[in-house]
Amino acid sequence: MLCFILWQNWGMEKEMPKHDILILGAGPSGLSTALHLVKYFPHLTPRILILEKEHHPRPKLCAGGLVVDAEIILERLGLDVSEVPHADADRIHFDFAGKGLSIHNPKRHTLRVIRRNEFDAWLAEKTKSRGIEIREGVTVRNIVPDKDGVTVETDSGIFRAQIVVGADGSNGITRRCVMPNAAVYTARVLEVVTPTKPSPNFSKFVRERDGNAYFDFFPVPNNIAGYVWDFPTQINGTPMRCWGVYDTNLLADQKRPPLKEPLAEEMLRHGFKLDDYEIKGHPIRWYDPFNPVSVPRVLLVGDAAGADPIFGEGISIALGYGIIAAREIGESIQRNEYSFNGYKRRLARSGLGQTLFARWLITQVIYSFKWRWFQILLWRLLKPILVLVAWIFVLNWSKRTG
Numbered sequence: 001m002l003c004f005i006l007w008q009n010w011g012m013e014k015e016m017p018k019h020d021i022l023i024l025g026a027g028p029s030g031l032s033t034a035l036h037l038v039k040y041f042p043h044l045t046p047r048i049l050i051l052e053k054e055h056h057p058r059p060k061l062c063a064g065g066l067v068v069d070a071e072i073i074l075e076r077l078g079l080d081v082s083e084v085p086h087a088d089a090d091r092i093h094f095d096f097a098g099k100g101l102s103i104h105n106p107k108r109h110t111l112r113v114i115r116r117n118e119f120d121a122w123l124a125e126k127t128k129s130r131g132i133e134i135r136e137g138v139t140v141r142n143i144v145p146d147k148d149g150v151t152v153e154t155d156s157g158i159f160r161a162q163i164v165v166g167a168d169g170s171n172g173i174t175r176r177c178v179m180p181n182a183a184v185y186t187a188r189v190l191e192v193v194t195p196t197k198p199s200p201n202f203s204k205f206v207r208e209r210d211g212n213a214y215f216d217f218f219p220v221p222n223n224i225a226g227y228v229w230d231f232p233t234q235i236n237g238t239p240m241r242c243w244g245v246y247d248t249n250l251l252a253d254q255k256r257p258p259l260k261e262p263l264a265e266e267m268l269r270h271g272f273k274l275d276d277y278e279i280k281g282h283p284i285r286w287y288d289p290f291n292p293v294s295v296p297r298v299l300l301v302g303d304a305a306g307a308d309p310i311f312g313e314g315i316s317i318a319l320g321y322g323i324i325a326a327r328e329i330g331e332s333i334q335r336n337e338y339s340f341n342g343y344k345r346r347l348a349r350s351g352l353g354q355t356l357f358a359r360w361l362i363t364q365v366i367y368s369f370k371w372r373w374f375q376i377l378l379w380r381l382l383k384p385i386l387v388l389v390a391w392i393f394v395l396n397w398s399k400r401t402g
């Protein structure tokens with residue numbers, strides 16, 4: 001009889017490993033949550049487990065543009081992102097049909113561009129080196145919160161936790177399980193990577209793209225509420241260009257050309273034929289202030305909660321969510337109270353929440369007022385106002401977060 005009870009308990013232990021904090025997803029938001037928990041509440045370190053369905057370094061479709069806020073958050077964690085292979089853009093251009101304004105940081109690079117397989121693997125290694133366990137190759141299938149904890153069903157068994165952090169990205173399962181009726185706002189995005197020079201067979205003379213980053217909003221009057229981008233990047237040390245098109249879907253109820261069209265048009269202007277390259281797509285879930293970001297015992301971070309709607313910029317935002325979530329979790333454990341009622345308010349009051357709200361408002365203006373004359377006025381003539389708005393509302397929020 002005793003043997004039977006012991007066997008039964010051992011079986012349960014094996015099937016239902018218990019951790020206080022389960023983080024689902026080892027992308028920037030999940031890893032940042034873990035790193036900030038270790039920073040603010042080091043005693044929690046052995047009680048955290050990250051589950052990740054892939055194995056790092058894993059592919060992740062992303063242009064890899066890191067704005068200064070991402071670098072500030074990493075620096076504050078004692079991490080030096082220049083260890084990751086990168087290409088730097090000296091200047092960022094915001095254009096309408098080839099002309100507009102540009103911003104330049106005289107003291108440092110204006111945009112650092114990494115490849116996500118390399119960046120995420122580096123961040124995962126740093127997280128492990130601080131004592132966090134990451135279990136890779138585990139796919140989460142279902143999440144069921146109850147009054148005493150959360151049950152997480154995976155292809156490697158069932159886990160039980162006090163708290164679950166949904167850091168599983170735009171297509172993640174956490175939001176679908178715990179907030180099945182919440183509204184979903186997703187952008188559609190396509191990306192291609194090319195060499196820096198177009199094919200020598202291209203007959204028209206074109207000037208080679210320099211080391212700057214470009215955003216061009218010319219597709220907006222055609223009901224594509226977004227832009228075409230072109231960044232410098234590198235693959236295994238070889239300089240390359242990363243091109244793509246982003247559409248918030250804000251004008252989805254109107255007649256739109258296929259998303260490939262504006263990307264093909266912009267690339268052709270610079271001597272590249274889109275069809276010569278492999279094109280990939282992935283959605284980005286963007287932030288809406290009316291959307292829930294938690295239920296009792298479960299909170300969302302990163303794309304699962306919502307990325308920047310203007311540009312689909314989500315790496316710095318994901319790192320920022322990690323700060324807010326870590327504070328919320330640590331204090332909930334101290335109080336032994338897991339409703340997470342205050343998470344949304346804490347987010348809204350932080351520099352991250354303020355920039356997300358401002359970006360959501362700006363998105364409604366710049367993409368809904370889609371007329372050509374308005375876009376020309378905005379990107380070509382209102383430079384001082386735009387730079388001021390960007391400085392106050394879009395950049396430098398990380399210094400007010402944490």
Ligand SMILES: Cc1cc2nc3c(=O)[nH]c(=O)nc-3n(C[C@H](O)[C@H](O)[C@H](O)COP(=O)(O)OP(=O)(O)OC[C@H]3O[C@@H](n4cnc5c(N)ncnc54)[C@H](O)[C@@H]3O)c2cc1C
Nearest residue numbers: 025027028029053062063064065140168169302303314315
């Ligand atoms: C084409 C494209 C270009 C972009 N360019 C930029 C850019 O230049 N700059 C920028 O800042 N942002 C960019 N973004 C946005 C950026 O990629 C995201 O905002 C960012 O990756 C969000 O990080 P995250 O940790 O929330 O999610 P992710 O990075 O998506 O990480 C989620 C993790 O969860 C894991 N996971 C998912 N489901 C499960 C499951 N069921 N079980 C276990 N694990 C799971 C995934 O494998 C993944 O590792 C771009 C996005 C796209 C699509």
